[in-house]
Amino acid sequence: MIQELTRLPGVGPKTAQRLAFFLLAQPIADVQSLAEALLRARQNTRQCGVCCNLTEEDPCPLCSDSRRDRDAICVVERPADVQAVERTRDFHGRYHVLHGVISPLEGVGPEDIRLAELLRRLGEGTCREVIVATNPSVEGEATAMYIARLVKPLGIRVTRLASGLPAGGDLEYADQVTLSRALQGRREL
Amino acid sequence: MIQELTRLPGVGPKTAQRLAFFLLAQPIADVQSLAEALLRARQNTRQCGVCCNLTEEDPCPLCSDSRRDRDAICVVERPADVQAVERTRDFHGRYHVLHGVISPLEGVGPEDIRLAELLRRLGEGTCREVIVATNPSVEGEATAMYIARLVKPLGIRVTRLASGLPAGGDLEYADQVTLSRALQGRREL
Numbered sequence: 191m192i193q194e195l196t197r198l199p200g201v202g203p204k205t206a207q208r209l210a211f212f213l214l215a216q217p218i219a220d221v222q223s224l225a226e227a228l229l230r231a232r233q234n235t236r237q238c239g240v241c242c243n244l245t246e247e248d249p250c251p252l253c254s255d256s257r258r259d260r261d262a263i264c265v266v267e268r269p270a271d272v273q274a275v276e277r278t279r280d281f282h283g284r285y286h287v288l289h290g291v292i293s294p295l296e297g298v299g300p301e302d303i304r305l306a307e308l309l310r311r312l313g314e315g316t317c318r319e320v321i322v323a324t325n326p327s328v329e330g331e332a333t334a335m336y337i338a339r340l341v342k343p344l345g346i347r348v349t350r351l352a353s354g355l356p357a358g359g360d361l362e363y364a365d366q367v368t369l370s371r372a373l374q375g376r377r378e379l
Numbered sequence: 380m381i382q383e384l385t386r387l388p389g390v391g392p393k394t395a396q397r398l399a400f401f402l403l404a405q406p407i408a409d410v411q412s413l414a415e416a417l418l419r420a421r422q423n424t425r426q427c428g429v430c431c432n433l434t435e436e437d438p439c440p441l442c443s444d445s446r447r448d449r450d451a452i453c454v455v456e457r458p459a460d461v462q463a464v465e466r467t468r469d470f471h472g473r474y475h476v477l478h479g480v481i482s483p484l485e486g487v488g489p490e491d492i493r494l495a496e497l498l499r500r501l502g503e504g505t506c507r508e509v510i511v512a513t514n515p516s517v518e519g520e521a522t523a524m525y526i527a528r529l530v531k532p533l534g535i536r537v538t539r540l541a542s543g544l545p546a547g548g549d550l551e552y553a554d555q556v557t558l559s560r561a562l563q564g565r566r567e568l
Contacts, residue, residue: 266550267550268551270550270551271550271551273551274550274551274552274553274558275550275558275562277555277558278555278558278559278562280559280562280563281562321562321565322568323550323562325544325548325549325550326543326544326545326546326547326548327547334568335568337568338568342568347567348567348568349565349566349567349568350565350566350567350568351543351544351550351558351561351562351564351565352541352542352543352544352560352561352562352563352564352565352566353541353543353544353545353546353561354515354540354541354542354543354544354545354560354561354564355514355515355540355541355542355543355545356515356542356543356544356545356548356553356554356557357515357542357554357556357557357560358515358516358554358556359514359515359545360514361455361456361460361463361464361512361513361514361540362457362459362460362462362463363463364463364545365545365546365547366466366467367546367547368545368546369463369464369466369467369540370467370469371541371543371546372540372541372542372543373464373467373469373470373510373512373540373541374469374541375540375541375543375564375566376510376538376539376540376541377538377539377541377564378536378537378538378539379511379523379524379526379527379531379537379538379539
């Protein structure tokens with residue numbers, strides 16, 4: 191059990207041992223209901239046939255919501271990023287979840303993430319702008335450039351989230367790369 | 380002594396007490412040399428007559444460096460921000476230190492920061508772009524807008540550092556305001 195628990199993110203050997211002893215001290219019924227809940231949630235969750243987000247219904251609630259604009263698709267790395275962008279309440283278009291980024295070092299190529307599905311969607315012709323919201327990491331930037339090269343020839347605008355100083359941040363404590371990008375990406379006032 | 384030390388930033392009563400007891404245990408000569416060093420540094424430091432940065436020589440080394448471009452001025456809140464921008468090695472123009480931001484709540488008006496000095500410099504006619512690098516706080520943004528209103532009628536470009544996701548940041552953990560600004564400030568790929 192400890193070995194299995196250690197595979198969870200953020201759970202090291204010590205935490206795993208603590209969790210294990212906690213579970214061993216619970217009634218069998220409780221452990222069974224936890225085990226079933228985990229399995230049921232996993233069994234009922236699949237990828238949306240449209241946006242590849244995790245969902246219990248296919249298409250997912252976001253894709254089947256007719257009030258959402260069809261002219262913009264926000265491309266993110268992971269399902270949690272959809273929630274992050276939704277929390278801003280500033281984006282009213284659709285999403286596409288890549289389930290990863292291109293990373294030659296880790297052996298992840300373009301065919302290993304949901305790019306073919308994105309291109310198929312763009313082929314429908316309703317999308318005017320692809321907003322690439324991959325993380326501002328080396329792999330996220332490389333994936334953004336790759337997507338731009340694929341999508342721009344289709345006559346669709348490709349934009350990237352701004353990189354710069356976080357809101358409420360402080361110049362004095364900003365790291366050099368962030369401040370460089372803030373400088374390079376400066377905009378007219 | 381403890382009372383005086385408590386006025387230093389980040390020094391609470393406990394740290395002040397520890398510092399005080401440390402100093403009281405030192406030879407008089409050491410304490411005297413520390414006291415003199417503090418006073419001498421303060422006495423020899425004044426504001427540069429050009430950029431208002433703190434300096435021992437007037438004009439300061441940055442202002443008297445003829446290799447630096449005269450066509451761009453980066454406007455910052457405090458002397459430490461000059462160091463932060465210098466560390467990026469991406470800016471080769473000149474600086475202007477405001478020594479504060481406009482903050483009606485704290486009774487700081489436009490006349491309390493070094494804006495008149497900035498306008499006088501701009502009157503010389505060599506500057507083509509003012510990069511407003513005040514912090515991305517409410518007061519920093521308001522000050523940036525104020526400067527834009529003053530400077531744009533002079534026919535000088537006014538830009539602002541980009542606000543957005545910090546380099547290496549993660550969408551999932553970005554606060555909503557930062558992510559909103561990253562979305563609004565998205566740029567073409």
